[in-house]
Amino acid sequence: MSRLEIRLLGGFEVHWAGRPVRGFESQKVRGLCAHLAAHRRQAHSRERLATLLWAEKSEEAARRNLRQALHNLRSALAAVDDRRQALNITHRTVQLSPEVETWVDVDEFERAVRRGLAEAGPDPYQLTLAASLYTGDFLAGFFIKDSPPFEEWMITEQERHRDAAIDTFRTLIESYLRRGEYRLGIQYARRLLAIDPLSENAHRYLMRLYSLSGRRSRALSQFETLRNLLNAELAVEPMPETRELFEQILIQAVPSEKGGGTADEDEEPVGPLIPMVGRRRPYEQLQAAWQQVQDEGGRLTVLHGESGIGKSRLAKSFVDAATAKRHAAVLSGRSYAAAPLVSYRPFGEILRGAFADILPEDCRALLGDLPGGAGGDLLALAPALAELAPELAPAEGKAAPNIESLASSILAFLDRLARPAEGGATAPVILLLDDLHWTDPPSRRLLAALVPRLAARRLWILATSRDLEPLAELPGDRIGLERLGSDEVQEIAASLLGASGSELLGGPLAEWSGGLPLAVAELINTLWDQGVLLPRRGGQWTLDGPIEQPPAALEVTELIKERLRRLPTSARRLLALAAVAGQVFDAELVQKADREHLAVVDICIRLMLERWLIRQFPVSWSHGERQGDLVLWAQGARRGTFEFAHQTIREAVLDDINPLRRQVLHAEVAEALAASRGHEPEAVCEELAYHYLQAGDWARALPCLELAAEKAHAIGAAETAEWYADRSLEVVDRLRGAAASAAERDELSARRRAVLQWRRRSETA
Numbered sequence: 001m002s003r004l005e006i007r008l009l010g011g012f013e014v015h016w017a018g019r020p021v022r023g024f025e026s027q028k029v030r031g032l033c034a035h036l037a038a039h040r041r042q043a044h045s046r047e048r049l050a051t052l053l054w055a056e057k058s059e060e061a062a063r064r065n066l067r068q069a070l071h072n073l074r075s076a077l078a079a080v081d082d083r084r085q086a087l088n089i090t091h092r093t094v095q096l097s098p099e100v101e102t103w104v105d106v107d108e109f110e111r112a113v114r115r116g117l118a119e120a121g122p123d124p125y126q127l128t129l130a131a132s133l134y135t136g137d138f139l140a141g142f143f144i145k146d147s148p149p150f151e152e153w154m155i156t157e158q159e160r161h162r163d164a165a166i167d168t169f170r171t172l173i174e175s176y177l178r179r180g181e182y183r184l185g186i187q188y189a190r191r192l193l194a195i196d197p198l199s200e201n202a203h204r205y206l207m208r209l210y211s212l213s214g215r216r217s218r219a220l221s222q223f224e225t226l227r228n229l230l231n232a233e234l235a236v237e238p239m240p241e242t243r244e245l246f247e248q249i250l251i252q253a254v255p256s257e258k259g260g261g262t263a264d265e266d267e268e269p270v271g272p273l274i275p276m277v278g279r280r281r282p283y284e285q286l287q288a289a290w291q292q293v294q295d296e297g298g299r300l301t302v303l304h305g306e307s308g309i310g311k312s313r314l315a316k317s318f319v320d321a322a323t324a325k326r327h328a329a330v331l332s333g334r335s336y337a338a339a340p341l342v343s344y345r346p347f348g349e350i351l352r353g354a355f356a357d358i359l360p361e362d363c364r365a366l367l368g369d370l371p372g373g374a375g376g377d378l379l380a381l382a383p384a385l386a387e388l389a390p391e392l393a394p395a396e397g398k399a400a401p402n403i404e405s406l407a408s409s410i411l412a413f414l415d416r417l418a419r420p421a422e423g424g425a426t427a428p429v430i431l432l433l434d435d436l437h438w439t440d441p442p443s444r445r446l447l448a449a450l451v452p453r454l455a456a457r458r459l460w461i462l463a464t465s466r467d468l469e470p471l472a473e474l475p476g477d478r479i480g481l482e483r484l485g486s487d488e489v490q491e492i493a494a495s496l497l498g499a500s501g502s503e504l505l506g507g508p509l510a511e512w513s514g515g516l517p518l519a520v521a522e523l524i525n526t527l528w529d530q531g532v533l534l535p536r537r538g539g540q541w542t543l544d545g546p547i548e549q550p551p552a553a554l555e556v557t558e559l560i561k562e563r564l565r566r567l568p569t570s571a572r573r574l575l576a577l578a579a580v581a582g583q584v585f586d587a588e589l590v591q592k593a594d595r596e597h598l599a600v601v602d603i604c605i606r607l608m609l610e611r612w613l614i615r616q617f618p619v620s621w622s623h624g625e626r627q628g629d630l631v632l633w634a635q636g637a638r639r640g641t642f643e644f645a646h647q648t649i650r651e652a653v654l655d656d657i658n659p660l661r662r663q664v665l666h667a668e669v670a671e672a673l674a675a676s677r678g679h680e681p682e683a684v685c686e687e688l689a690y691h692y693l694q695a696g697d698w699a700r701a702l703p704c705l706e707l708a709a710e711k712a713h714a715i716g717a718a719e720t721a722e723w724y725a726d727r728s729l730e731v732v733d734r735l736r737g738a739a740a741s742a743a744e745r746d747e748l749s750a751r752r753r754a755v756l757q758w759r760r761r762s763e764t765a
Contacts, residue, residue, distance in 0.1 A: 003101035004077070004086055006037040009109060009161065010136030016077060016086070023076035028053050029069045031144050036087075036096050037104045038157065043093035052149045070094065106161070109133040113164045122171045131172060131188065134165040166195055173205050177212075185209045198233060200226065200242050207242075211249045219249050272528055272541060274521050275495050278488035279314055285479045286318045290460065294326070294428055298454030300461045300476030302436075304468055308518030308556060308648060309481045311464035312434055319430055319462065327427050329354075329418055334434035335443070336583050337647060338654065340690035341708075341724070343442045343717030344381050346433050347410065351382040354417060363388040370412050377401045377409035380715045384683050400716035403442075407449035414459060428458040435647070436465040442717040444470055451475065483515030492520060496533070496541045505533075508547050518646060522559045525612060529566050560652040563611070570596065571604040575613065579653035580665040580694075584617050584643045593665075593672035605642070617643040667695035681707060689724070698731045705731060706755070725759045 007013040012030055014021040024030050031053060036044065046066060053069070054062035070089060077086040086102075088095045096102055109130055116126035138158040144150050169192040176185030189205040196202060203226040210219035223238070223246040230236050238246075282303070289301045303311045319330055331354050333346030342348070355363050367375035367389045379386050380401060401409070418426040433439075433447070447461070451474050454461065465471060468478065484492075486506075493506030505527075513519035527533035527547065534544045564572060577593050578585045591601040608614045617640075644650040657665065670691035677684045685707040692701035709724035732752045739745040 003103055004096075005103045006033070007105045007135075008034055008038060008139055009105050009134055010140050012139055012142055014077075021076050023072070025072045026069070027142075027144050028065075028147070029072050029076075031142070031147070031150055032066075032069050033073055034139060034142070035150075035153070036094065037102075038106055040096040040102060040104060040107075041098075043088070043095040045093055046091075049094060052153065053144070053147050055149050056146050105133050106138070109161065110164070113168055117167060117171060122175060127168050127172050127175075130165075130168045131191070134161070134168070137162060162195060166192060169195070170201070170205075173209075177205075177209065182209045182212050198229065200230075200239055203238075204242055204245055207245055207249060216249060220246065223249075272496055272524050272533065274492060274524060276310065276313060276317060277491045278484045279310070279481070282314060282479050282481055283318060285477070286314075286462075287322075289462075289477050290318075290322055293458055293460040296455075298457045298459035298461070300451050300454065300463065300471075300474055301479065302468065302471055302476060303462070303464045303479050303481060304466065305481035306516075307466055308516050308646065309483065310517040311481060313517075314481065315432060315434070315462055315464055319432060323430070328430055329414075329427055330430045330432060332432040332434065335436060335438035335440070337435075337438050338650075339582055340686040341440065341720055342686045343440060343712050343715060343720040344406075344446060346436075346439065346443055347446060348382040348384075350431060351378055351413075352384060354413075355382075355385055355388065366413075366416060370409070370416060372409075373401075373405075374409035374412045377406050378413055381406065381410075383711070400714055402716055403445050403449045406446055406716075407453065410446075410450065411453060411457070411459075415457065418458075426458060428460065431459070431461045433461060433463040436463050436470055437467055439470060440717075441719045447471075448474060484510075484513075484517060484520070485515060486510040489513065489515060489520060492524075496524070497543065504543055505547070508549070512549070516556070518648060519556050519559070521612075522556055522563070526559060526563055529563055529611070556648055557652045557655065560649055561656055563613075564653065564656065567607070567611075568604075570600055571607055574601065574604045575608060575653055576657055576661075577665055577669060578614070578642070579644070579650045579657075580662060580691075581669050583647060583650055584641060586641050589669070589672050589676060592676065593668040605640075612645050613649055614642045615645050617641045663695050666691045667697060670695060670697070670700070682711060685711060689727070693727065693731075698734050702728060702731045702735070702751075709755075709758070722759065725755055728755050 003017070005013075005015040012034055014033060024033070032049065035049070035052065046063065050059070050062035050066045054065050057065065070087065074085065074087050074089070086097055086100050088097045112126045112130035112133065116122060116130055138161045139154055142154065169188045172188045173185050173192065176182065176188065186206065186209045189202060189209055193199065193202040193206065203222055207219040207222045210216070210222060223242070226242065227238055230238060237243075286301065286303075289299060293299060303315055305311055322328070323330055331350040333349035333353070335346055363385075367378065370378075375389060379389065414429050414431075415426070418429050436444075436447075439447075451461070461476075463471070489510040490503075490506035493503075493509055497505055509520055509523055513523055524533065527543075532543060532545050532547060533541050535541055564575065567575070574590060574594055574596065577590045578587075581590055581593070587601065587605055591598060594601070605614070609616075644653075654662070670688055673684060673687060673691065681688075681704070685704045689701055689704035689708050692698075692704060705724050705728040709721045709728060712718075712720035712724060729752060732748050732755065736745050736748045736752070739748060
């Protein structure tokens, strides 16, 4: 974009036409640029600017320094785009040129705050935009020597913008409290606490949000954190209202902040919240397994059942509740359908999630401390982490690690991760492995190597799978989930409509859904989309009109498709690209593939979140506690990573795309991926190969396939390497058949022989 962009919140950055401006010769030149940008709509007298930055100098010296600084500033900006002058300079005044399109984050932040806190009522969209822009204090970390007037101005601006940010976060938190979106509220409460660590109000927000979201233990822990902080910093005790809230949480009664009132009853909730019912027995079985892990040692527990039965929801809900009561390290990984073939993918996700919570310098130390070649094995499983400790990366030509070696390395890492830095007892570790029915053979073998060695550790592998065949030979617990009974579906209806109206909804739901939880949820969401199910006072819902009976042979996929057709065209196109990109997708990548305006993407993402079609995808289990992820989320929906709320939703989206259109979408995703991450081909070769193959772009697919084969071979994933080699041969044959010249055919023939030779060597290795 051909404009001048200046960011002053969280630091100092200048870009022109998308390129960074770096030619500032001194900190005072940067300070001059920052001051002009912060007040860009007014002309500044030379005298005032000279005094602002060189108050200790004589008037003549200050003016001379200002002239030199202006010359440098103009030259720095012209070095990027010499066709336009970004500064209007006269003998008396200086101003950023109004004729040059200029974007300043402070301007946008103030505008969003004004709109978001308007007298008519808070606007969460505008406040979210403001929160996304407030990435830190005004000119955070900025310092100019011997310039007291500049420092006074900077501190005044910092305090003013910080106060605006505090008001923004407080209003957002109140909004999310009223709407029952406690996890989002927690994120903004922690950002508020980062701005004002001693604010008891912020701590009370967190206590309330944790308690309301079912994490009572964390709410109580937050009070202890506050009490220790106040004692250390101010030598005082928490205020009476804070202690009263603490005592209320102890007895699990959480009134409103103003003394027993209810939330704003006119606040419309975002979609019906569907409770998890009918899972008491499997929940108790999970509790028993978890207790055995703590008392006796590790084990494997598998939740199994048909698609849409609620395996993942139960597993994640249990782990969330269990870790609120007992500290444990939780690492998650999953397998995917209709996705690039990546060896050991769930274990790679586990490692990336683990390292996401560790500072880079601590990562290097941890990897380096592992015995033998364990650090190198881990980097082989998760190549994206290689930059953390490049000296440990496997050397070229080194023999591939075997399954036992990989298992030993993972266990050594988990042992080290669970042990507190000061020594002492280890904390339990939970590996949450989702959708194992889609797991690649190497991952299954690695899991089989891990399970027999769990008993000596407090390590719990909790897995979900549609069937038990992939895990038939592995010892451990098997917990099957069944469909809901009529009474349980009635319970869901009562939670929405109250006891008096549950029959109106519960009977049809039980009959039409067959007790499948996903079908129940989609039927309820369909009624909401149609305007038949409407919110009313007290957080409950009401029926407004008759319930139309769906077809006798109800297909959940068709029900989802009907919901999708109600979305705006822009949202449907974005959702189609997201489905092509994968079950988990990066919204910024999808936006680039869609070539859509960022504001439109934000609105579409928000709509899909509200409609329960997608949800935020946490890089690590403890993402709600990490400031890095909180800032990422606050930077706008388009900046985050998301996943489809259920694989069936993605399947419905894909099924509704014309095959020729799907090819085009794969090509668009591949183009965006190559543009953003093409500089690290080894990290994305499988994804690029997958999308190029689906797009029918054989020429671009071939080098990616060859690289993916080499990569799989290097970590001992023989089946994966052979699969990519076979696809390489198929692509070479396609290209040879379409070759335009004899020379091109000869080149492709030589390439085919090379693949065959490599395949024979790998088979005998």
